[in-house]
Amino acid sequence: MSLRHTLLATAIAACALPAYAADPEFTIFDWSGWENPDLMAEYSAKNGDMPTYSFFADDDEAFQKVSSGFKVDVVHPCSQMVPKYREAGLIEPWDVSKIPEFANVKPAFMESESFKDAEGVWFIPTDYAYTALAYNTNEVKAEEVASLNVFKDPKFAGRISLPDNTDDIWALALLATGVSDWTTVTDEQFAAGAAWLREVHPNVRTYWSDPAELAQSMASGEILLAWSWNDAVAIMKSEGFPVGFQRTATEGASSFICGIVNMKDAPGNEEKAYDYANAFLSQKSAAVLLRDFGYASANDAGMASLPMEDLKAGDVDPIEGKLLAQTPLPAGMREKMLEEFEAIKAGF
Numbered sequence: 631m632s633l634r635h636t637l638l639a640t641a642i643a644a645c646a647l648p649a650y651a652a653d654p655e656f657t658i659f660d661w662s663g664w665e666n667p668d669l670m671a672e673y674s675a676k677n678g679d680m681p682t683y684s685f686f687a688d689d690d691e692a693f694q695k696v697s698s699g700f701k702v703d704v705v706h707p708c709s710q711m712v713p714k715y716r717e718a719g720l721i722e723p724w725d726v727s728k729i730p731e732f733a734n735v736k737p738a739f740m741e742s743e744s745f746k747d748a749e750g751v752w753f754i755p756t757d758y759a760y761t762a763l764a765y766n767t768n769e770v771k772a773e774e775v776a777s778l779n780v781f782k783d784p785k786f787a788g789r790i791s792l793p794d795n796t797d798d799i800w801a802l803a804l805l806a807t808g809v810s811d812w813t814t815v816t817d818e819q820f821a822a823g824a825a826w827l828r829e830v831h832p833n834v835r836t837y838w839s840d841p842a843e844l845a846q847s848m849a850s851g852e853i854l855l856a857w858s859w860n861d862a863v864a865i866m867k868s869e870g871f872p873v874g875f876q877r878t879a880t881e882g883a884s885s886f887i888c889g890i891v892n893m894k895d896a897p898g899n900e901e902k903a904y905d906y907a908n909a910f911l912s913q914k915s916a917a918v919l920l921r922d923f924g925y926a927s928a929n930d931a932g933m934a935s936l937p938m939e940d941l942k943a944g945d946v947d948p949i950e951g952k953l954l955a956q957t958p959l960p961a962g963m964r965e966k967m968l969e970e971f972e973a974i975k976a977g978f
Contacts, residue, residue: 650683656902657682659702668918672909703898708888712744712753713958721891723750728904731911734931744958755889755928756910761798762883763876764858775876778806787833789854794837796968801884802857803827810952864924875945882952920944
């Protein structure tokens with residue numbers, strides 16, 4: 631995926647919803663830039679057109695919209711949001727007998743009872759990646775990014791970008807203060823993470839909300855260091871930009887899983903929701919996710935078909951060291967994180 635393509639998709643998404651109108655019988659609420667024809671090749675072959683896409687910038691925006699009555703057929707959130715969708719009564723279980731490749735989903739991705747319980751399967755994992763330290767290799771030495779505390783270094787003041795995203799910002803703060811499991815965070819650990827973010831805040835030039843936005847600011851030289859997803863790094867690599875992705879800092883990195891939820895009382899054709907799920911989870915989609923997004927597929931069989939050198943080049947090969955998995959959080963903790971982050975950004 632070119633930087634130009636991604637920036638165009640972002641601009642369109644900012645202007646109107648739906649941002650990509652196609653099949654009138656099925657609408658997916660997705661991250662901007664995910665209207666990828668190759669990813670949906672099986673869907674288009676069967677239905678004669680791409681799905682209709684509506685876009686969001688982050689998980690909180692998506693949840694707020696659908697909980698306020700915005701009607702779509704399927705949403706593509708990340709896993710930590712699933713309990714909120716369930717508690718709000720917004721989703722219904724999938725009939726996985728209609729999704730043959732569900733059998734190839736990495737078993738570890740289905741361990742949470744928020745995803746699968748006696749009532750059924752509520753969440754179909756489709757893709758996963760990392761949040762880690764991206765840096766300009768021409769301006770920043772590898773030894774300078776050995777620790778996440780580089781974000782506190784006054785040398786880089788005003789040249790840093792962090793995500794405007796509750797989950798990723800707290801993954802960073804907790805890792806930096808010695809926590810790699812956010813499901814058991816104590817009040818003292820929460821306070822330490824908040825204090826670390828407040829210390830870093832004066833060094834931050836921007837809080838990015840879209841990978842294309844981050845890629846553009848790093849390509850321009852405005853930003854030298856960022857806490858980034860794989861896709862921003864993939865965009866920059868595709869443009870020949872000198873970027874490194876430090877996933878083995880002393881304090882660790884974070885991983886996240888995203889997938890699809892089936893909306894209750896959806897307006898479209900229910901069978902097309904399954905066509906969409908089958909296209910996204912197909913083994914062929916693994917190569918598309920890696921090539922165009924820098925992401926890995928939740929389909930183990932699809933991933934097994936890809937050469938290890940490609941996985942390493944895309945920064946989705948397994949890593950050693952600390953890894954904070956962005957799994958569903960205990961009730962109330964995510965809201966606490968959201969409120970604290972908003973206060974920190976406002977200077978409090």
